[in-house]
Amino acid sequence: MTAVAVDGLRKNYGSHEVLHGIDFTVAQGEIFALLGPNGAGKTTALEILEGFRHRDGGRVEVLGLDPGSASDARELREQVGLVLQDIAVEPYLTVRETLARNAGYYRVPRDVDAVAELVGLHDKRTAKVKDLSGGQKRRLDLALGVVGNPRLLFLDEPTTGFDPSARHTAWQVVRDLRDSGTTIVLTTHYMDEVQALADSVAVLADGRLVESGTPATLGGRDGARARISFVLPPGTTTAELPLPVREATAHASAADRLVTAEVSEPTAALHTLTAWAVHRGAELGRLTVERPSLEEAYLDLTRSFEEEPSQRAPRTRGRRKIRSRS
Amino acid sequence: MLHQIRYEQLSFWRNPQAVLFTFLLPVLFVTIFGAVFGGDEKQDFYFGLSSMEYYTPTIAAISVLGACYGQLAIVLSTRRQTGMLKRLRATPLPAWVYFVGLLAHCVLVSVVDVLLVLGVGSLYGVAPPAHWAALVPTLVLGAASFCALGAGVASLVKSAESAPALVQFIQFPLVFVSGTFFPVHADVLNTIAGLLPVKPFNEAMLAAFADSGGFLWKELGILAAWGVLGTLLAVSRFRWDPKPE
Numbered sequence: 001m002t003a004v005a006v007d008g009l010r011k012n013y014g015s016h017e018v019l020h021g022i023d024f025t026v027a028q029g030e031i032f033a034l035l036g037p038n039g040a041g042k043t044t045a046l047e048i049l050e051g052f053r054h055r056d057g058g059r060v061e062v063l064g065l066d067p068g069s070a071s072d073a074r075e076l077r078e079q080v081g082l083v084l085q086d087i088a089v090e091p092y093l094t095v096r097e098t099l100a101r102n103a104g105y106y107r108v109p110r111d112v113d114a115v116a117e118l119v120g121l122h123d124k125r126t127a128k129v130k131d132l133s134g135g136q137k138r139r140l141d142l143a144l145g146v147v148g149n150p151r152l153l154f155l156d157e158p159t160t161g162f163d164p165s166a167r168h169t170a171w172q173v174v175r176d177l178r179d180s181g182t183t184i185v186l187t188t189h190y191m192d193e194v195q196a197l198a199d200s201v202a203v204l205a206d207g208r209l210v211e212s213g214t215p216a217t218l219g220g221r222d223g224a225r226a227r228i229s230f231v232l233p234p235g236t237t238t239a240e241l242p243l244p245v246r247e248a249t250a251h252a253s254a255a256d257r258l259v260t261a262e263v264s265e266p267t268a269a270l271h272t273l274t275a276w277a278v279h280r281g282a283e284l285g286r287l288t289v290e291r292p293s294l295e296e297a298y299l300d301l302t303r304s305f306e307e308e309p310s311q312r313a314p315r316t317r318g319r320r321k322i323r324s325r326s
Numbered sequence: 327m328l329h330q331i332r333y334e335q336l337s338f339w340r341n342p343q344a345v346l347f348t349f350l351l352p353v354l355f356v357t358i359f360g361a362v363f364g365g366d367e368k369q370d371f372y373f374g375l376s377s378m379e380y381y382t383p384t385i386a387a388i389s390v391l392g393a394c395y396g397q398l399a400i401v402l403s404t405r406r407q408t409g410m411l412k413r414l415r416a417t418p419l420p421a422w423v424y425f426v427g428l429l430a431h432c433v434l435v436s437v438v439d440v441l442l443v444l445g446v447g448s449l450y451g452v453a454p455p456a457h458w459a460a461l462v463p464t465l466v467l468g469a470a471s472f473c474a475l476g477a478g479v480a481s482l483v484k485s486a487e488s489a490p491a492l493v494q495f496i497q498f499p500l501v502f503v504s505g506t507f508f509p510v511h512a513d514v515l516n517t518i519a520g521l522l523p524v525k526p527f528n529e530a531m532l533a534a535f536a537d538s539g540g541f542l543w544k545e546l547g548i549l550a551a552w553g554v555l556g557t558l559l560a561v562s563r564f565r566w567d568p569k570p571e
């Protein structure tokens with residue numbers, strides 16, 4: 001079952017087109033991450049799915065409903081929960097009152113105390129919202145997103161500004177929600193968040209979808225060549241290394257003489273290398289074997305969009321402005 | 327609906343600034359006016375009333391103006407700016423329930439306000455309203471119309487910072503030409519002010535208090551027309567989202 005289907009979605013603000021026809025689908029019960037640099041159009045895409053903004057083209061289906069249609073709006077609000085990029089909570093109510101008020105808006109809400117417990121605000125239930133810390137307000141915001149017991153939850157940068165322990169707690173909440181059957185669509189620019197949470201991921205850059213897949217396959221990194229790195233033993237030159245020349249593109253940096261070889265068959269290459277080293281009685285310092293990280297794959301994917309000044313220049317200013325307001 | 331009104335009340339009573347402005351200001355006004363202009367003798371200057379028989383109803387009227395028009399315009403634009411309205415829009419709560427909840431809340435606050443002003447007035451020897459049957463519908467209609475105008479003004483302003491300025495910019499001259507703080511004896515001015523929203527409300531309040539008064543159909547009609555105008559403006563221009571598309 002698909003929870004969200006997006007097909008050729010386009011959006012412009014005035015004459016400035018910010019989504020140039022994007023496609024993706026979100027399966028029911030999964031955590032889907034929309035990844036991309038600031039200004040890529042993540043919030044815009046999310047808010048179109050949430051029914052806050054109109055689309056200028058394409059087809060969008062959320063739980064079988066059309067967020068752009070007024071007649072579907074009420075039912076959609078009943079079944080969808082969301083957390084916006086900016087915190088917005090009534091300052092003078094207590095945590096419990098805030099939750100109870102919103103619970104009253106839904107047909108079948110969750111238990112208010114259970115929701116407070118879920119986000120770790122159980123002992124803050126009688127505190128006024130204005131006395132909460134930023135992170136606690138954010139968690140209250142998340143609690144408001146789920147108090148209606150939604151089938152689908154949208155989270156726009158849910159952990160931006162969290163300290164590391166708060167982020168891990170939030171991740172666990174999101175995973176628990178997924179495990180209880182809620183579909184989750186989130187945006188983020190943190191790679192570790194994608195790694196920790198996402199079942200599938202789509203990368204948005206400059207209003208275009210540059211790739212979609214799973215965190216493990218992003219940027220083709222599962223099929224990418226492995227990298228073997230080590231410090232060149234004293235008294236040896238790169239020419240003496242035993243790695244097959246065709247398979248290795250080695251280079252030594254002058255300072256610490258760390259060399260890296262990219263190989264397609266790391267097991268055999270490593271065997272040859274270590275046999276050679278043992279035979280010579282040499283130690284291979286800082287020896288590692290690794291695949292490109294998710295972060296590297298992501299940076300590779302989005303780099304072309306960051307490094308074209310002629311294309312970027314006119315938009316940079318507007319983007320900064322939006323960021324500094326949020 | 328009751329659910330919504332309850333939480334509006336909670337949010338209001340916990341906000342010291344809102345409570346102070348809404349209740350303390352009218353009480354202060356009527357107390358000061360009583361101390362400055364007090365006296366039992368009927369005067370032509372006050373259209374044959376004593377000074378406090380005149381000021382008690384007009385200050386009751388301006389307290390309703392503040393509780394409905396001013397408060398609502400500021401509350402709505404602040405809630406929009408902070409994203410609370412947008413957040414609310416994401417819940418299944420129908421917009422009309424939200425607004426009727428706000429209206430009911432404003433009417434309740436207005437009733438408290440009017441009773442407070444009446445209480446202080448009675449300390450200065452002002453008799454209770456002669457026509458309760460006229461006062462109640464006048465109060466409700468006035469509150470509703472000024473709420474609509476408040477929502478209309480909230481639809482016009484872009485940011486919460488500019489809301490109080492626009493509210494005052496409209497209210498200040500209106501209050502002065504409508505005889506709230508001193509009776510106006512200029513015919514032309516009275517004719518013009520009589521077509522604006524504040525003077526008809528003052529007149530209707532005065533009539534509800536005076537022995538010879540009662541229910542002022544024409545004035546209440548004008549007030550209702552302004553209410554409809556405010557509603558139309560709000561319905562056509564209201565935004566939930568702090569950042570326009």
Ligand SMILES: Nc1ncnc2c1ncn2[C@@H]1O[C@H](COP(=O)(O)OP(=O)(O)O)[C@@H](O)[C@H]1O
Nearest residue numbers: 013018038039040041042043044318319570571
């Ligand atoms: N309300 C708006 N009006 C005009 N331009 C906007 C508006 N919101 C966003 N933009 C522009 O659209 C682009 C995408 O923004 P956004 O969707 O917020 O990106 P992200 O959430 O990925 O950071 C940016 O260039 C931004 O300046």
Ligand SMILES: [Mg+2]
Nearest residue numbers: 042043044085
């Ligand atoms: Mg964003």
